[in-house]
Amino acid sequence: MSLSRHDLLTIGQLAERSGLATSALRYYESLGLIHAERTAGGQRRYARATLRRVAFVRAAQRVGLSLDEARTAIDRLPTERAPSTAEWSGVAASWQTRIDQQIAELELLKRKLTGCIGCGCLSLTRCALYNAEDRAAATGPGARYLSPG
Numbered sequence: 001m002s003l004s005r006h007d008l009l010t011i012g013q014l015a016e017r018s019g020l021a022t023s024a025l026r027y028y029e030s031l032g033l034i035h036a037e038r039t040a041g042g043q044r045r046y047a048r049a050t051l052r053r054v055a056f057v058r059a060a061q062r063v064g065l066s067l068d069e070a071r072t073a074i075d076r077l078p079t080e081r082a083p084s085t086a087e088w089s090g091v092a093a094s095w096q097t098r099i100d101q102q103i104a105e106l107e108l109l110k111r112k113l114t115g116c117i118g119c120g121c122l123s124l125t126r127c128a129l130y131n132a133e134d135r136a137a138a139t140g141p142g143a144r145y146l147s148p149g
Contacts (some may be wrong), residue, residue, distance in 0.1 A: 008037065008045035018054040025054070031123070033057050033071050049080065063095060064102050 015022045027036045029044075034053050053074060061072035073091045077083045081092075116118035 007048055008049070009048060011036075011044045011046070014046045014050060014054070018058075019050055020054060028054070028057065029073060031067055033067065038135060047080070049082075052082065055075075057084070060095075063099055065095070065098065069098075112149075124143075 009017070011025055014020075014025055016125060018025070019029075025034065029036060034050050034057075035044065036046050036050075056074055056077070057067070057070045060073060061067070065073070073094060076089055076091055094128050
């Protein structure tokens with residue numbers, strides 16, 4: 001699909017409108033998150049719909065997805081138009097498990113942190129926050145892996 005020059009953005013325009021640095025946009029492009037057409041002189045030109053894709057990637061990062069996970073999700077969406085409700089719902093549903101896991105991890109951290117603040121121990125031998133599942137402690141004090149013998 002060929003777009004008119006009025007439907008295309010330069011990398012500077014895309015950076016300004018998206019709030020990202022041009023280097024970040026080039027990185028996103030190298031990862032296949034966004035795509036550019038090239039002018040005869042090799043300059044990048046982005047479809048206006050790229051703004052939506054950049055916003056999607058940033059939203060994915062805010063919920064804790066990696067850029068690889070964002071690419072997997074964004075590859076399920078159309079590039080030439082806004083996604084339909086059904087298309088978006090499918091992608092959003094795939095995020096639910098990840099978001100639920102993050103909530104559970106944050107709730108666990110909150111409980112541990114509250115307990116730590118409550119007791120004030122900050123013990124490097126007993127504290128569940130600072131010394132979670134410390135197996136080396138069972139072998140004695142000191143730098144056990146660096147000690148000779």
